[in-house]
Amino acid sequence: MVDAWSQLGGTIHNTPLVTSNTTNLRTDREVYFKMENQQKTGAFKFRGASYKLMKLSALELSKGVLTASAGNHAQGVALAASKLGAAATIFMSESTPTNKVEATRGYGAEVILVGESFQEAYEASLEHQKKTGATYVHPFDDYDIMAGQGTIAFEMLAQQPDLDTLIVPIGGGGLISGIAVAAKSINPDIRVIGVQAERAPSIFKAYHEGQVERLKTVTTIAEGIAVKEPGQLTLPIINKYVDDVICVSEPEIADAMIYFLERSKTLVEGAGAAALACLLSHHDVIDSDKTGVVVSGGNIDISKMPDIQSLAKELRVEAGLPKRELVKNQH
Structure with a gap:
């Protein structure tokens, strides 16, 4: 992991870690967004x-x-x-x-x-x-790939050493595996929470229920994390180092995308908004004072924005409904 950090220094962008007073007030904590949508190619x-x-x-x-x-x-x-x-x-x-x-x-x-x-x-x-x-070159089930993604955690904790929780989107698990190992090598007490789309919950099921299975369909606006089955290398790392995995709905993802656009004037894709969706919907059951949120990418298909707006409206209409209980890590 340290080798990846030294090797990539002159190749990648050290992306900004930004905060938002509106988000801080809404979630009653300090929130720091790691803007990997500003990485080269628009993603981590x-x-x-x-x-x-x-x-x-x-x-x-x-x-x-x-x-x-x-x-x-x-x-x-x-x-x-x-x-x-x-x-x-x-x-x-x-x-x-x-x-x-x-x-x-x-x-x-x-x-x-x-x-x-x-x-x-x-x-x-x-x-x-x-x-x-x-x-x-496997997209996630490869230790070198994981090490490269883990450099995000090194940057985040250099930019804000007091982060106590990181919220990270999960598809096949390469990003969160690298981040969890890197972050806990620096601060063993830091919490790492993974987020999947409800329509692509392969790692959620494996993590909480011990069911490693191949899903039949994974249709979601967060296509970047639409993976049908967990990685063979990533899943054991997630089970060992990640503190919780939760799912977010399509309206919650869409609402987070619109929130980024309205509040931060930032365009992010569905996968890139998943971690914020988790924070906005579940902040009342995530115990944290300083939360890092990984904005994994910004490569959105603009033609889908009307559909995203419609989904976001669904959530806002139902805003009074009770939150789903967050299952705590038992590992």
């Missing part, structure tokens, strides 16, 4: 992809790199590969927002669209790897 994924490719040999790079992605990992790999002169092939689902597909191609990668979700694209990419021998 460039960290892990860059470190992973830095660790590859010249021979591995010469074979070209291959991956599957919901969108942001694709851009991270494409840009990292272009900087190292390696060819990149990316499998993405047919439902991937056009802006993410075009941005990936813009960084010089070949994009192949397959299936309805990340899982189908991932399986197709593995078949392609068997045929081509390209070097595979």
Whole structure:
């Protein structure tokens, strides 16, 4: 993890950690947003992809790199590969927002669209790897990828050493695994809370119920965290180091996206707003004085904004309903 931090220093942006008085008053604590939507390629994924490719040999790079992605990992790999002169092939689902597909191609990668979700694209990419021998760069189930993402925690705790809780979105678990290990190496008492979309709760189920299963569908506005099954490497780390995993609804995610736009004049994607959605909806059961919120990405499909506004209105109409109880970590 420390090696990743030293290696990436001149490659990635040290993104801002910002606070909002409105959010502080609403949640009765100091809230600090880690703005990874301002990272190169518009998301945190460039960290892990860059470190992973830095660790590859010249021979591995010469074979070209291959991956599957919901969108942001694709851009991270494409840009990292272009900087190292390696060819990149990316499998993405047919439902991937056009802006993410075009941005990936813009960084010089070949994009192949397959299936309805990340899982189908991932399986197709593995078949392609068997045929081509390209070097595979997994989007989350890889220790170097996790180490690269974990540099976010090093930055956050350097920028605000007194953070007592970090709230982090979860798809396959690479981001939260890296952050949890890094953060607890600095402060063993810090709490790390993961957030999934209710419509893609694979790690939530595995964490709380011990059910490791492949979900049939994962249709959510937070497509960046729409993963059907937990990573084999990430899940044990999450079980060991993460203090809680909770789910947020589609209206809660949409409301957080609109909140960012209205209050901070910041455009974030669904996955990027998931951690804030958790804080806004569950702050009354999250014991924290200084909370760090990871804003993981900002690569949103603008054409979806009317749908997001409609979803957000649903939550605001139902604002008087009681909160769901937050299940406490029993690990």
